[in-house]
Amino acid sequence: MPRSFRLVSLLSAYALVAAAMWLSLSPVAEALPAGEHVPADGRDRHTTHPAMRRSHVFNSDPGTKVLTSEELKNEELTNKESTRDSSGESKSVKLTFYWGEVQTEADSGDVILGTCSGKKLASVSEAFADAAVMEGTATLSNGKTINLGGCDCENYMCFMETDGPIGTKGNTLVPYYSVAAKNISYGTTLMVDQLKGVKLPNGKTHNGCVRVDDEGWGLVNNQIDWYVVTEANYKSLNKLVTEEKVDITIQDCSIDE
Structure with missing residues (x-):
């Protein structure tokens, strides 16, 4: 084979290898910022991953202990106590939504x-x-x-x-007041400045207090996922709460149950 042909063949091979490496390093889909709607299979999504997001995979195998209401309350108090040192410090986190189909x-x-x-x-x-x-x-x-x-x-x-949508501990999710998080302990209550005064689809006004009742495998550390019951509620609330990031403070506050 002439030298020029060998050189062309080698260059072609290098080009194919480079292309394969570039494709393998292509970024995955990112979370959608608040205020944006992107249709997917006819459904609007505002989640952190196009495939799976939530991790409240409740283990229903025999032998798994389901906490009672009193035990859940005690665990909430324990987790609140463990995070009390950081209470009062405001932190900016990403806000996303989730709901039941x-x-x-x-x-x-x-x-x-x-x-x-x-x-x-x-x-x-x-x-x-x-x-x-x-x-x-x-x-x-x-x-x-x-x-x-x-x-x-x-x-x-x-x-x-x-009996209804459940969170990490088999607990019932509270519409508009339950959130999922990755690095905040279960039962922790948070004050979210951007939710104060927001008119909810049920006619009430949000007091800004939410509680970590769930967690998500697609969530990043600095993120909360707000449970808004239905996709229709997401669409309406996403027009009112358009900030990609919100300010949260760990503090004792009361959710509206």
């Missing part, structure tokens, strides 16, 4: 949602199934609420029926 007629399909033990719960569209996994909770057309269970979710057989 609600099945409609448009969400019918042949994808089976079921329990970890194999019980069928519903037949839905793939888009709805993916959304239910991402948000971690959903309300089916029969009115029943399902949440992620304690098993792998590759085949959508990973849910359990519950």
Whole structure:
């Protein structure tokens, strides 16, 4: 082979290797800042990852202890005490939203949602199934609420029926006052300046106090994920709370339950 041809071949090979390395280093999707809507499969998303976000995967295996209301309260007090040293210090964190999916007629399909033990719960569209996994909770057309269970979710057989949306400890989430976080202890109450005075879809006015009732695997350390019940509520509140970052202070305050 002539030298010139060998040189061209070598350059071509180097170019292919460089292209492969560039593709492998391409960045993943970033979290959407507050105030922006991006359609995905016909649904608006304001989450931290396009696939899965929440980590309140409640382990329903036999032997797992579900805390009672009194035990949950005691754990909240313990965690508040452990974070008291940092109370009073304001910190700027990223704000995102989450909600439960609600099945409609448009969400019918042949994808089976079921329990970890194999019980069928519903037949839905793939888009709805993916959304239910991402948000971690959903309300089916029969009115029943399902949440992620304690098993792998590759085949959508990973849910359990519950009385309502639940958090990390199997606790019921409080609309507009529960948040998910990664590096703030469960039960910690936070004052969020940007939520004070916000008119809520239920007609009430937010007092700025929220509580860490959940956590998320797609969350970063300096971030809180606000539980707003439905996607429709997210759309309306996202127009009122448009800041990408909010100021939080760890302090004793009362949520509106």
